[in-house]
Amino acid sequence: MTTASPPALTIAQEKVDFFPANRVTDDRSILTLKALVMEPLCMWRDGRIFPALFARWECDAQGTVWHFHLRPDAVFHDGHRCTAMDVVAFIDAICTSVDMFGMKWSYARYFADVHFDALSDDTLRVTTARPMGDLPEIFTEFYLSRQDAHARAVIGTGRYRVTQFTPGVSATLHPAVVGTEPELTFFAVPKAEDRLERLRTGRIDLACQMDCLEDVSDLTPDVQWLGATHCLSVMAYLNCSRGLFRSAEARLAANLAIDNAALCREIYDGLAIPAATIVSPYHNGFAEAGITPLPYDPDAARALLAPLGFTGEVVLRTPTFMPEHAPKIAGFIKRALEDLGLDVRIDTATDRPGYAREIGNKAMGDIAIFDSSPHSTFRVLNDKISRESHGVWWQGFDDDAVETLIARANETIDPTARAAAYGACLAHLREAPPWLYLAHPKTLVATRPGLHGIGLDHKGILHLEPEHRT
Incomplete structure (x- = not known):
């Protein structure tokens, strides 16, 4: 017997993009998409670090030699197994990356005296010149991906896979495991006022980044409001x-x-x-x-x-x-x-x-x-x-x-x-x-009345809970 998939959801946010694999971002729209399709090496939650693609890690007594172990079932949506060599290649690319303003990120400076070695498919060794206790936290910003046939970094290991993507316009995501979660369609609607109007007229289910409203007092009761204080x-x-x-x-x-x-x-x-x-x-x-x-x-x-x-x-x-x-x-x-x-x-x-x-x-x-x-x-x-x-x-x-x-x-x-x-x-x-x-x-999100199972973290990233939304 086939389990019916939950009803699809339509979401409007400021931007719809994934950015190249070597471009780290703190943009909430893009991080929401990345967090659904990809996984970070380690997971940040309110200042604490948890396993993600790396299932576990340990360092020596001096704090200068680390071993990070990939989750054994980590496989990209195109069937490619995620390996320690993928991680090394990603970090090499990150060290030359730039931010949204064309300015170099600081990772090259952090890693100036750090060496990354793939000891096996599953194990990454990191050797530092001095103790570097924040290494797992730095890794929380790195979402691994692979490129599709159009050289777009949209193939991840996460809960969702990308089935349609028009940069700057829309993206459709299907659950990686069929029948477990709803299909998601994201539309780029740059102005918060326009996102709210689409929600009020029934054209979308969720409107994200609503704290960008020019008049933030316009939180009318005809829609549901969800908020979380941003770590920004x-x-x-x-x-x-x-x-x-x-x-x-x-x-x-x-x-x-x-x-x-x-x-x-x-x-x-x-x-x-x-x-x-x-x-x-x-x-x-x-x-x-x-x-x-x-x-x-x-x-x-x-x-x-x-x-x-x-x-x-x-x-x-x-x-x-x-x-x-x-x-x-x-x-x-x-x-x-x-x-x-x-x-x-x-x-x-x-x-x-x-x-x-x-x-x-x-x-x-x-x-x-x-x-x-x-x-x-x-x-x-x-x-x-x-x-x-x-x-x-x-x-x-x-x-x-x-x-x-x-x-x-x-x-x-x-x-x-x-x-x-x-x-x-x-x-x-x-x-x-x-x-x-x-x-x-x-960070504010507005939803249609009666929609449940939606969450926001303190980075402003939208999360869908595993249980279904009505």
Whole structure:
């Protein structure tokens, strides 16, 4: 007797694409597709690491030789067995990859003194020059795939296989095991308002990335709403190399001047939580840090600024999007700093890729609104905070104490001890902020009434539960 497949679902999201295999992304639309069709080497869940394509792993007592073992039943949808050589080839390609703005990812720097060897079909050996406890977490960003006949990286080992794909337009996915899950059709609908209209008129079952609505208060009861706080940080870089914010006191003062709770209410309509440090509550080490957001205390901020005698102009740069509502956030920051007596000028950039390249090249003015998307505490510290790493997003922050704390955490192998070590980093950075801590927005999905079994994780990825939806 044949079991009937669950009814098909039609989903609208901002983008429909898979990207080349060597292009890592943090885009929620693309990660949703990748997570259905492919599998990461290891699985991240709220700062903890679990098996995925790698079923298990171990390292030696020195923490410099690792062995990762592939799940024995890992087979791509075209019948090709997933092997350790596939992993080596993927990592080699990743080390030359670029992000959506054409800027090189940091993996080549992470792996500069790391060697990858396929000891057998099932076992990968990784040898590092120094202990590297975060290796499994880095692997959570790597989704293995193979190319189809059109050189598109759409063949994975996951729950779904791709049966139709028109880049930038649509994709149809069928369950890898027939009859177990519904057929899924994704459509690219760039504007959140258009996605919501399609849902309200019955043309789709789900509308994703609805936190991108211009008016986030438009959460009407005629559809179901599902939300999860994102691990992404909306923040503003402070120029630690020159100007007012070379001063640690000025950086702390700027943070005390921002009423983050009011920002979350007024700009996000309550659909965000205030930030307390450089990462979210779902990152490794946050719980161990035992911290809360800095208080709103403009009087203390004025007291910190007064001895500095600063009389110049503060240039506040902002894009028009990424993060969402960036111009409104810029206006909020401007008003808060002007209340301290500072002269603030907003410089709006309309070319978002160009803006990212300028910030990466340190052309940031005094303050630059941005977002921090890695779900890895290691990556945020390495790419954006550490003077020793001097990553592309580092803006001149120089703190001897935090360098010691980062090195200690990086080289700690035991997961519990490493989380505590990262907690010490995060607690220190709460008191000595390198940038403006603003908010962690919610990811929103809207569905037709009565649809169940839909989930969101803290990376903003849509998940379908194994049990069927009505």
